[in-house]
Amino acid sequence: MTIAQTSTASDVPFEELDALTIGTVAVPGEKRYDALVSPWNVAVPVRPAAVLAAHDAQDVVEAVQFAARHGMRVTPQATGHGPMADLTTELLVVTKELDEVVVHPEGWARVGAGVKWLRVVEAAAPYGLAPLSGSITDVGIVGYTTGGGLGPMARTYGLASDKVRAIEVVTGDGELRRVTPTEHPDLFFALRGGKGMLGIVTAIEFDLVQQPRFYGGSLWFDGSDAAAVIDAWRAWSAELPEEGTTSFALFQLPDMEGVPPMLAGRLTLSVRFVWTGSADEGERRFAAMRDSAPVILDDVADKPYAAIDSVHTDPLDPTPAHEAGHVLTEFTAETADALLALTGPGAASPQVLVEVRQLGGAFARPGEHPSAFASRAAAYSLLVVGISEIPGVEDHAAAILEAVAPWVGDHRLPNFTFTPEQYRDAYDEVTLARLRRARRTYDPDGVMRIGGVLA
Structure with missing residues (x-):
């Protein structure tokens, strides 16, 4: 059957799902429910009719088949990053207990869907190997990689999704499949860039790179020097070879434990840098x-790859965040002026972070196997993060995007989409057609909630 109308929560016998699975099933009102559904961004109200914390891949199979029988739609959640309230109203399947990690010294790894990058970084380090991890190693591997995976070495090595060897996934038809470039190649294409549109990933295998160390970190300036530093960054990064990946970010960090005193309670600018060649x-x-301006903190040095989190200095703790962003076709002096008018010195910006990443290099080149990632032509990415509880933060973020509209590119980064409607903006028409065709094959009844955005 095709799911045209979902059941109400009171109609669904969740005790049946509990009996079929080893993992934990919870519904609203139960003590364990809130802990299971809570995402990293605590501003997003994730309140499904029920949640299953899967114990293994078979639990995921049972959950998808159960949802199909009872006219429900399913949304996966691995480690809790990137939730959307509109997509988590029915059955949420949490895969954080799938925690397998195996690193092969010859240069590849296999992990379960609940694993975060830190465990792979630590397991790979003794062999001089590194994964194409995210800007913070506390992020889950599966959600990050299925959205492309733009990391701090992207200009040298490309996207994390380009390194994928195999994916094990429970598709919307309730089947557990092993997907490779030669086994279900249409699904292999769709899962790398298509996020959770077609199924729930239970395990993933990917190549590592030989990168025991890097030269990099973050270099901090006072916000009053932002215009001069950004102007210098524009010229400097334009000549940067592919061994270098860089970004800058305007920060307004609170005066709290863990924030260096020289950065707290003021506007600062951080230039991030990773060099994969010699120190x-x-x-x-x-x-x-x-040399671009007086430096207030210099953390750029030769480091082991295990110190990669020092580059972007992203927060670890759950945060009530409002996020917005897009891709840019170029970053000119006029773009910088437009951005600084709303976020620079004297602008009274409510945003905690305004980040611009330089793309290009290996990021721009297709991987060995085609994928659903359609943003390779982007030259820069823009990300704006504010505390959702601050009045006016959403309107201000919208004003920033409007100010840079003349330079906005065609296709968003899948991992920088924050509403269901924005998902479509991440793909060109050819990619959308391939995703829809794969959905008809692997999720003909429309069980996967995220896949509904393709309709």
Whole structure:
């Protein structure tokens, strides 16, 4: 059957799902429910009719088949990043207990859907290997990778999704499949970039890179020097080889434990840098940024890959965040002026973070196998993050996007989409057609809630 109308929660016998699975089933009102559904962004109200914390892949199979029998739709949640309230109203399947980690010294890894990058970073380090992890290693691997996976070495090595060897997934028809470039190649295409549109990933295998160390970190300036530093960054990054990946971010960090005193309670600008070549060459390349303005904190140095979180300095703790963003076709002096008019010195911006990443390099080149990632032509990405409880933060974020509209590109990064409607904006028409065709094959009854945005 095709799911045209979902059941109400009172109609669904969730005790049946509980009997079929090893993991924990909970509904609203039960003590364990809130802990299971709570995402990293605590501003997003995730309140499904029921949640299953899957114990293994068979639990996921049972959940998808149960949902189909009872006219429900399913949404996966691995580690809790990137939730959308509109997509989590029926059955939520949490996969954080799928915690397998195996690193092969010859250069690849296999992990369960609940694993975060830190465990792979630590397991790979003794072999001089590194994964294409995210800007913080506390992020889950599956959600990040199925959305493409833009990390701090992207200009050197490309996207995390380009390194995928195999994916094990329970598709919307309730089947557990192993997907590779030669086994279900249409699904292999769709899962790498298509997020959770077609199924619930239970395990993923991917190549690692030989990168025991890097030269990089974050270099901090006072916000009053933002215009000069950004102008220097524009010229410097335009000449940067692919061994270098860089971004800058305007921060307004609170005066709280863990924030260095020289950065707290003021507008600052951080230039982030990762150089994958020799440390001597990286230091020489970065000298121009050190000379661009007086430095208030310098954390750029030769480091083991295990220190990769020092580059973006993203927060670890759950946060009530409002996020917005897009991709840019270029970042000109006029773009910088438009951005600083709303976020620079004297602008009274309510945003905690305004980030611009340079793309290009290996990011721009298709991987060995085609994928559903359609944003390769983007030259820069823009991300705006504010505390949702601050009055006016959403309107201000919208004003920032409006100000940079002349430079906005065609296709959003899938991992930087924050509403269901924005998902479609991440794909060109050819990719959308392939995703829809795969959905008809692997989820003909429309069980996967995220896949509904393709309709």
